[in-house]
Amino acid sequence: LILENELRLALERKQFVLHYQPQLDVYSGEITGIEALLRWQHPQHGLVPPDRFIPIAEDSGLIVPIGDWVLRAACAQAHAWRVAGLLDAPMAVNLSARQFDQPDLPEQIASVLEATGLPATRLELELTESLVMREPERSSDTLSRCKALGLTIAIDDFGTGYSSLAYLRRFPIDRLKIDRSFIKDIVDEPDDAAIAQAIIAMAHSLRLNVVAEGVESDAQLSLLRQWHCGIYQGFLSSRPLPGEALTALLRGMK
Ligand code: G
Ligand code: G
Ligand code: MN
Ligand code: NA
Numbered sequence: 640l641i642l643e644n645e646l647r648l649a650l651e652r653k654q655f656v657l658h659y660q661p662q663l664d665v666y667s668g669e670i671t672g673i674e675a676l677l678r679w680q681h682p683q684h685g686l687v688p689p690d691r692f693i694p695i696a697e698d699s700g701l702i703v704p705i706g707d708w709v710l711r712a713a714c715a716q717a718h719a720w721r722v723a724g725l726l727d728a729p730m731a732v733n734l735s736a737r738q739f740d741q742p743d744l745p746e747q748i749a750s751v752l753e754a755t756g757l758p759a760t761r762l763e764l765e766l767t768e769s770l771v772m773r774e775p776e777r778s779s780d781t782l783s784r785c786k787a788l789g790l791t792i793a794i795d796d797f798g799t800g801y802s803s804l805a806y807l808r809r810f811p812i813d814r815l816k817i818d819r820s821f822i823k824d825i826v827d828e829p830d831d832a833a834i835a836q837a838i839i840a841m842a843h844s845l846r847l848n849v850v851a852e853g854v855e856s857d858a859q860l861s862l863l864r865q866w867h868c869g870i871y872q873g874f875l876s877s878r879p880l881p882g883e884a885l886t887a888l889l890r891g892m893k
Pocket of ligand 1: 688689709735879
């Protein structure tokens with residue numbers, strides 16, 4: 640059982656870490672982006688995954704200072720890879736509802752970008768479909784203010800919420816991330832293949848780019864290529880890795 644107070648201490652004691660998962664071009668294999676994923680390095684329990692503590696962080700409001708730490712750490716890492724000449728692709732950060740609802744979110748982000756030196760064009764925000772659909776008008780306004788800074792906006796876990804793509808398209812968004820649950824069985828289940836293919840085609844016709852999540856096999860990747868899904872992410876290419884491990888990988892690619 641994780642208590643709110645433990646989370647507060649974890650933040651004070653700097654026990655949060657980010658792992659990073661590459662996003663790749665389906666054709667060239669080139670790294671086109673990185674997603675930052677939060678973990679808690681617990682002194683007794685080891686590495687705790689976010690599902691175990693983010694709900695508590697959200698309920699308690701602690702997700703706001705934790706999220707601020709995530710944003711700073713991810714931007715600082717992206718800037719470090721840029722100046723080292725290792726990677727110049729955008730860093731994607733997941734935002735929770737509480738963070739998204741902060742009235743001064745765009746100003747907070749602008750100040751993190753300024754402090755870390757990362758250009759706004761190298762930061763992407765991932766927001767789930769259900770998050771932005773809670774209050775569509777308000778979301779649209781917040782997203783416009785973020786876009787005005789130069790950020791990229793991705794809709795995460797796409798397909799699991801209740802929005803229609805046409806409705807969502809009225810938001811100033813750049814890309815869709817097709818939820819892993821739709822990608823999982825595309826090789827064996829014709830219905831899943833049809834759904835994935837339809838999402839990709841519709842996204843293209845609305846000029847959104849598409850990322851397939853949770854790609855684990857070459858057979859899945861080959862279908863995604865066939866369907867012109869531009870970008871993929873998943874264990875096939877890499878698990879989320881600690882910063883140092885990804886730095887080593889990027890050095891090895893030079
Ligand atoms: O990395 P993993 O597959 O365990 O992530 C599980 C869930 O936690 C995903 O839904 C992911 O979006 C979410 N998550 C990971 N890192 C963060 C973060 O920094 N902030 C928020 N709000 N959610 C995150
Ligand atoms: O909800 P979000 O898309 O942010 O969650 C990303 C989560 O998916 C992370 O926790 C990450 O560890 C996990 N993940 C990434 N790639 C794969 C994969 O290929 N297979 C599985 N099972 N999980 C993955
Ligand atoms: Mn995500
Ligand atoms: Na997702």
